[in-house]
Each structure stands twice: as structure tokens, then as C-alpha cells.
Amino acid sequence: MALLTDDFDLAGLRLSPGEGRRLELEVGIEPLVLGSELYAAEPARVPVLLDVSRMVGGGYALRVNFSARVAGPCMRCLKPASPLIDVEAREIDSPAGGEELSSPYVNGETLDLSAWARDAFALAMPLKVLCREDCRGLCPVCAADLNEAGPEHRHEAAPDPRWAKLRELRLD
Numbered sequence: 001m002a003l004l005t006d007d008f009d010l011a012g013l014r015l016s017p018g019e020g021r022r023l024e025l026e027v028g029i030e031p032l033v034l035g036s037e038l039y040a041a042e043p044a045r046v047p048v049l050l051d052v053s054r055m056v057g058g059g060y061a062l063r064v065n066f067s068a069r070v071a072g073p074c075m076r077c078l079k080p081a082s083p084l085i086d087v088e089a090r091e092i093d094s095p096a097g098g099e100e101l102s103s104p105y106v107n108g109e110t111l112d113l114s115a116w117a118r119d120a121f122a123l124a125m126p127l128k129v130l131c132r133e134d135c136r137g138l139c140p141v142c143a144a145d146l147n148e149a150g151p152e153h154r155h156e157a158a159p160d161p162r163w164a165k166l167r168e169l170r171l172d
């Protein structure tokens with residue numbers, strides 16, 4: 001089993017300029033809060049492929065690749081949802097390149113793989129986490145699950161509250 005890697009020591013690879021290596025690692029991705037709901041990556045230890053290339057001018061070119069599910073309530077019907085997300089992200093960190101070529105995830109020669117994977121995961125997520133692509137959601141009037149209630153589910157036009165009041169009065 002691969003080692004759980006949250007911080008990765010790039011210098012430890014001892015790559016010569018122009019040399020690269022592919023590593024199979026596992027990373028813990030912290031849950032994300034969207035709206036007021038919690039969305040967790042599954043599995044808890046996500047297998048990732050990390051490509052590290054030492055650039056000729058110094059610094060590193062990095063690529064991370066993984067697939068994970070995001071588990072949480074469907075944003076339409078609130079049932080459990082866990083769509084699969086494919087993630088690919090690249091970073092360049094070159095000490096000679098100034099601000100533009102400096103990666104926020106690389107500090108010295110230490111890569112914060114956990115933070116990078118989490119941000120890349122969040123960016124790759126769909127705008128709406130759904131139990132299925134065509135989830136019909138909840139009825140806006142009675143909150144019935146429209147996936148179960150079926151296409152016939154509908155209501156008479158909502159009664160005017162003033163008429164309801166009037167009916168109450170007549171009953172007296």
C-alpha cells in the first residue's frame with residue numbers, strides 16, 4: 001500500500017535537471033463545505049499519480065492525476081449523492097521565474113500535495129452535486145421527491161390565501 005502523502009519532499013527524489021519521475025501516492029483530501037453541507041472525498045485515502053519533472057533551468061513541473069467521488073446530499077433532492085470526479089492539474093515552480101512561475105503549493109522543495117489535491121478537486125467538481133444527472137428534485141409546493149412521485153405529480157393552482165380566510169369565516 002502506498003504511503004499516505006500530504007507533504008511531499010521533492011528534493012528527496014534527487015532528480016537531475018531534465019529528469020522526471022512518476023509516483024503512485026495516496027493523499028487525504030479534506031471535506032469541502034458547499035452551502036451549509038459537507039462534501040467528502042471518497043475514498044478517504046485517494047490514490048493519485050504524481051509526475052515530477054526537474055526543469056533544466058531549476059525548479060519543477062508537476063502534474064497530478066486522480067479520480068475520486070464527492071459524497072454528500074444531492075443539491076436537488078437531498079438524497080445521498082456521490083458522483084465521480086476526474087481531476088488533472090499542473091503546477092510549475094521555478095525559483096528563477098518570479099511570482100508568475102511560483103506555485104502556491106510548493107514551499108522550498110516541499111509540495112503540499114494535500115492542499116493542491118483538495119483545490120484541484122474542488123475546481124473539477126460540477127456546479128451542482130446531483131444523485132443523478134437528471135434528478136428531478138423536490139416539488140416546490142409539497143416537497144415530495146419528484147423522482148418517486150413521477151411526472152403526473154402536480155397541484156391545483158395555489159389557492160389565494162384571502163379565499164381561505166373567507167372560507168374559515170363562513171364556517172363559523
Ligand SMILES: [Zn+2]
Pocket residue numbers: 074075076077078079130131132135136137
Ligand atoms: Zn437528487
Ligand SMILES: [Zn+2]
Pocket residue numbers: 139140141142143144153154155
Ligand atoms: Zn407536490
